[in-house]
Amino acid sequence: MTRDMSAPILELDHLGKVFAADGHSVTALDDVSIAFERGECHAIVGESGSGKTTLANMVLGLLGATSGEIRFNGKPLGRSRTRDQKRAIQLVQQNPLSALNPRRSVGASIRLPLDVHGLGRASERNGRVASLLEEVGLEAAHARRSPRGLSGGQRQRIAIARALACEPELLVLDEPTSALDVLVQARVLQLLQRLREERGLTYLFITHDLAVVRAIADRVSVFQKGRLVETGPVEAIFSDPKSAYTRELIGAIPVVTEAEAALRAEIRAGTDVPAGAE
Amino acid sequence: MPDNTQKPVLAIRDLRVAFGDRRHATEVLHGISMHIRAGEKVALVGESGSGKSVTVRLAMGLLQDQKRTHVAGHIWFDGIDAAKGGPEVARRRGNRVAMIFQDPTSALNPTFKIRGQFRDVLRSGDRSISKADADRRAEAALAEVSIPDPKRALDSYAFQLSGGMNQRVMIAMALANRPQLLIADEPGTALDVTVQAQTLKLMHEMTERTGTSVLLISHNLGVVREFADRVYVIYRGRIVEHGTTAQLFHDPRHPYTRALLAAIPKISGGGLPDLPERSPDFENPLIVHEGCGEPTEAFA
Numbered sequence: 001m002t003r004d005m006s007a008p009i010l011e012l013d014h015l016g017k018v019f020a021a022d023g024h025s026v027t028a029l030d031d032v033s034i035a036f037e038r039g040e041c042h043a044i045v046g047e048s049g050s051g052k053t054t055l056a057n058m059v060l061g062l063l064g065a066t067s068g069e070i071r072f073n074g075k076p077l078g079r080s081r082t083r084d085q086k087r088a089i090q091l092v093q094q095n096p097l098s099a100l101n102p103r104r105s106v107g108a109s110i111r112l113p114l115d116v117h118g119l120g121r122a123s124e125r126n127g128r129v130a131s132l133l134e135e136v137g138l139e140a141a142h143a144r145r146s147p148r149g150l151s152g153g154q155r156q157r158i159a160i161a162r163a164l165a166c167e168p169e170l171l172v173l174d175e176p177t178s179a180l181d182v183l184v185q186a187r188v189l190q191l192l193q194r195l196r197e198e199r200g201l202t203y204l205f206i207t208h209d210l211a212v213v214r215a216i217a218d219r220v221s222v223f224q225k226g227r228l229v230e231t232g233p234v235e236a237i238f239s240d241p242k243s244a245y246t247r248e249l250i251g252a253i254p255v256v257t258e259a260e261a262a263l264r265a266e267i268r269a270g271t272d273v274p275a276g277a278e
Numbered sequence: 279m280p281d282n283t284q285k286p287v288l289a290i291r292d293l294r295v296a297f298g299d300r301r302h303a304t305e306v307l308h309g310i311s312m313h314i315r316a317g318e319k320v321a322l323v324g325e326s327g328s329g330k331s332v333t334v335r336l337a338m339g340l341l342q343d344q345k346r347t348h349v350a351g352h353i354w355f356d357g358i359d360a361a362k363g364g365p366e367v368a369r370r371r372g373n374r375v376a377m378i379f380q381d382p383t384s385a386l387n388p389t390f391k392i393r394g395q396f397r398d399v400l401r402s403g404d405r406s407i408s409k410a411d412a413d414r415r416a417e418a419a420l421a422e423v424s425i426p427d428p429k430r431a432l433d434s435y436a437f438q439l440s441g442g443m444n445q446r447v448m449i450a451m452a453l454a455n456r457p458q459l460l461i462a463d464e465p466g467t468a469l470d471v472t473v474q475a476q477t478l479k480l481m482h483e484m485t486e487r488t489g490t491s492v493l494l495i496s497h498n499l500g501v502v503r504e505f506a507d508r509v510y511v512i513y514r515g516r517i518v519e520h521g522t523t524a525q526l527f528h529d530p531r532h533p534y535t536r537a538l539l540a541a542i543p544k545i546s547g548g549g550l551p552d553l554p555e556r557s558p559d560f561e562n563p564l565i566v567h568e569g570c571g572e573p574t575e576a577f578a
Contacts (some may be wrong), residue, residue: 035390042343045471047472048441048472049472102573107571114457133520148420151328177461178503181325181326182499182538182541182542182555183537183538183541183556184323184540186541186542186543186552186553186554187550187553189543189550189551190550190553193550199439208470208471209543210471210545211542211543211544211545212543214543214545214546214547215543215548215551216543216546216550217548235547238545238547247470248296248472250545251475252472252474252475253471253500253502253545254474254475254478254498254500254501254503255503255544255545256499256500256503256527256539256540256542256544257527257544259544259546260544260545260546262546263545263546264545
């Protein structure tokens with residue numbers, strides 16, 4: 001395949017989404033342009049109503065755009081997609097229990113995308129399921145289990161294995177660790193980091209937790225009420241946040257160390273600078 | 279600051295709970311002891327399955343009378359031993375001890391307006407209160423938690439208000455009868471960070487003003503550090519470390535507490551958090567920091 005590896009994998013070009021009903025309309029996304037570099041972990045941060053989920057749904061093809069365009073590997077990406085385009089973008093959701101069919105064994109859940117996309121020979125697919133389970137730190141024997149009998153962390157690993165089954169290029173991770181305990185979250189974040197390096201994946205990482213962003217993301221885009229208020233490298237956002245809203249978000253995080261408290265106090269102090277005075 | 283001579287508002291002594299029938303009972307709390315003094319803010323921190331919620335439900339008197347529930351030990355509150363259960367415990371609930379939940383919107387009844395729910399709360403504290411008096415007190419209470427238009431809020435349903443507004447309503451209701459103890463179970467976890475920060479600040483101010491003791495249940499150590507005076511860390515049905523908030527965050531001594539703190543991503547950088555394996559060390563005996571021992575005064 002000839003593909004310019006330095007070109008962005010995903011581009012949002014003046015993307016807009018308006019929901020209208022009964023004469024009311026709500027602008028969920030307002031003229032958003034972002035380029036996602038191949039292999040980066042790009043965090044999308046914002047509070048409820050900021051447009052994070054609308055953005056994810058549009059990238060996944062679950063919602064169409066009102067204006068603007070999405071391009072994937074340079075080609076326009078609408079709601080009707082080729083099988084290959086669908087395969088290349090996969091989703092990991094927040095709650096792995098509701099994301100996995102409780103009536104289906106773990107193995108059957110991971111095998112389904114292989115069958116749907118006709119990946120590999122049918123006789124080899126169970127072996128593929130076993131190696132995917134091992135890749136996410138579980139055992140081949142987990143294939144026979146029901147997701148109901150597993151822990152939250154194990155379930156999330158299964159959801160990740162299922163997403164990886166179709167050999168995607170881009171993973172949309174929607175709050176993948178916010179339902180997990182901190183010890184489990186640390187391990188799942190480590191797993192996601194390793195998978196990205198080994199497979200050259202690109203992550204669109206939706207989260208409300210800026211500490212997670214700092215730990216795992218390369219770049220971050222901050223959303224507020226459907227607008228992109230700030231985008232840039234993670235280090236820059238934490239050392240010198242440009243928008244008052246980003247400072248407010250960082251200033252509200254409950255922290256556990258003195259170093260964090262000092263950084264937060266510094267950023268909070270910046271909040272008092274009136275807009276336009278910088 | 280802890281004052282060992284002051285009588286505790288709530289004192290739990292060697293609390294054990296098992297679920298199941300006599301032959302196949304599973305013990306989930308293996309002898310919990312903790313106390314909260316007047317005006318103190320105490321946090322109970324642990325992961326899911328650690329026994330936080332069971333402890334709280336017992337303190338609220340919600341589990342004692344359930345079938346297949348076996349309780350041993352003591353929960354001294356307001357002059358009675360609540361571990362035994364019974365109608366006396368139920369009477370104190372909602373009046374002497376109040377509770378705030380994780381998701382305020384689902385904790386409020388969607389089929390009644392706030393006004394009716396507030397009246398019920400006030401009536402449980404004072405059976406003879408008139409509707410007019412109840413409404414006046416409700417309005418004042420909502421104004422106190424900075425709800426901009428209390429009259430309009432009273433005439434709203436929970437689903438018509440934002441999560442942050444509902445949380446304020448919950449705080450106002452919980453404190454309306456001036457309870458001795460407020461139990462806050464993961465308050466604001468379901469809300470956005472900025473709203474969560476406002477909620478915690480409001481809860482802090484309000485309980486300072488009323489002198490109410492708070493038992494904060496949380497898995498979020500950041501929230502605990504911001505809010506609590508003292509902390510108990512619970513792991514698999516046992517308290518493993520206990521100290522003032524300053525002691526515990528500055529000098530965590532138990533391997534489990536250290537693992538929890540290391541596992542949290544930090545906004546100050548440092549990349550991915552450490553990967554603490556679950557370790558047999560987590561079962562080490564309880565560590566009590568200096569000045570945080572048992573209260574000297576008898577309970578009952």
